[in-house]
Amino acid sequence: DLRLFLGAIAEYANHTGDESLNRMFPARKRFLEGLYEHGFVRNARLMLGYQAEHTVKRVLGKSLTTSYIKLKAMPQTSIIYLDCGDFHIVEGSHNFKLWIYMGLPSEKMTDYSLSELTHNDLTVRFPNEFRKNLPNGKKLAIQHSPTSWQKNAIDFLTENGVELDLEKLFDSDKYRRYVNRYGLPVVKKNTQENNLLEVNLLKALDAYQPITAKELVKILDNEFSMFADRPTVNAKLYSMLSQKKVTRDDSFRWYLAD
Structure with missing residues (x-):
């Protein structure tokens, strides 16, 4: 999917002669x-x-087998x-x-039954849903300014405990x-503490599932001194949910994934 995304942008930029897209594409x-090389x-x-779908199909033809969401x-x-x-990226062209x-x-x-999304879904509805599910959750929307977007992204990830090897994120001259x-x-942020939180949550779920997040807070304090x-x-x-390590029912009770 990542390869197709990058290929679609490159092909569209070359086909249309979009100078700004061509200029920004190598860095993105x-x-x-x-x-990906980090293993994240x-x-x-x-x-x-x-139009992007047409471009990909024109290049790949019948070899296009991946399932993709249509953008309305x-x-x-x-x-x-x-x-x-621990973090999630939504990145687009143009x-x-x-x-x-x-x-x-x-x-x-x-949800792999999802077949279509709108600009409003991605820029309004999903951020609002994130805010509702994670009131203190952090997010950042970054404009692709040639002079600042990489620094903004790196600073945000670093401040939230993500350790980065910058040599993987830049070409050699731009890295220097x-x-x-x-x-x-x-x-x-202490990333080891974040990993320990996951380990202890898995142990608590194994012993007490189904259980709410509020109850898990008490168990972490009482039984794990955390x-x-x-x-x-x-x-x-919710990070573990996206990794399919846990599941959740409609009553917001958590379980270990099967």
């Missing part, structure tokens, strides 16, 4: 491929407007959703922003230029 391609990407979903009223646009575990969520943006992203200008990022507030536990549970 390197950044997304770098996330666990799942991906491709979304295509009808966004004819030229290609979008990719990347499940990177004027679509780079969205980074520290948690699952919407459960619709894991970035480091000379901004230095290397420092992870501000304080984590409810928004933190919710954020981790």
